Amino acid sequence: MTTRAPRRDSVENRAGILDAARVTLATDPRASIDVIARSAGLSRRTLYGHFDDREALIRELISVGAQRFNAIAESVTDADSRIALARLAARLWQEAAHVQVAAALALDEAHVQHTADALAPLRRTVAALTRRGQEDGSFRTDLSAPTLARLIEEVARTVVSRTDASSTGAAGLAVRTLLSIAGLSWREADELLTAHPDIVESQEVSA
Amino acid sequence: MTTRAPRRDSVENRAGILDAARVTLATDPRASIDVIARSAGLSRRTLYGHFDDREALIRELISVGAQRFNAIAESVTDADSRIALARLAARLWQEAAHVQVAAALALDEAHVQHTADALAPLRRTVAALTRRGQEDGSFRTDLSAPTLARLIEEVARTVVSRTDASSTGAAGLAVRTLLSIAGLSWREADELLTAHPDIVESQEVSA
DNA sequence: ATTATCTTGCACACCATTGTGCACTATACG
């Protein structure tokens, strides 16, 4: 009596719900279950077949998203801490779709804790990077490392969630902003991005 | 048949409600009317005696707060655009209590428009200041003036609403952050604040 | 082709919240 394999449409629908939730909640973090389900082309009742709870849905969304971020954090290995920060920002930006939900949900009182936990590795990376940047003289030292790291996180969240991801040069804007926060002068950031055009592919941030 | 003068407790209570709403909504922008009323030491029913609507209450909160901000914006007249920005940030920071509600409500879809309208003067000041800073070579020119102005606004909102206003040096943190965004190197910002200690100085911790 | 799996619509109970009507009490004003 081995249980039958799960139906293909079922797993597809489950993924579809997560997708719809990601898109929908990025705009409105408290969209109703009904809106999410319909946006996935399914009925509200069906959604409850895949997820016990609104909670369960959101928790999974956060967990899956966090994994991507943490993987990105690991993938950045540049020796130059300035470049490392720039590249980290750019790569996260490419995940904008995912980042925006995370940014939105992270502000929701009910999920702050889970989000914080899930993103711990990324946060550790940022903290280490900040320390390194200060030690090698690349980053500002008028703020303590923890404070600066926090500031970088908060500003990153803001820039990512409140700029139009589709507009040209948006990625460049995000990267430049974070480098400024880290303490680089804008000219230095400019030079850096010119010297390493691979970091941000879509150029042109006109004056 | 001349109507009698309004009772003193009535106007006090009205003010108390606005106060309570300010404090409560700063933490949780969608706190219920009941919570706000009780936090003001009044019953829900009484609140409805003073304000037609949840809307009406919030609209007044925004209007009153916006007036303060706009007044501050007008009060900053420094010729040096860097100092003007620093002072503007510092003065707004002193209004932290008010700023935090504004920041929280400004993110609420239902009130974005009203908030934007009410804060138009402040926004105009920031825009003009940004343009001036770019023209006199103080601010960065790798971003267009409107983009930079928007960035300054967003980061200001973030810093103000997501840092502990009571912690020491918080005002300094806010000011330094904004100067960095404007394009100053952190050393330059540091010099500026050392040369003009009056900008961040003397933060009253009045309850 | 059979059947277990999945989707759906509908009804339901439940909850929090909003805004109002009303009778009653308290109190500040003149």
Added chain:
DNA sequence: CGTATAGTGCACAATGGTGTGCAAGATAAT
């Protein structure tokens, strides 16, 4: 004082959301 003004508690209807039970229908796996 007397009285208009204000506060309170309670009941009420309405809204919009959550999560569940169930029967009937669709469909993918075997």
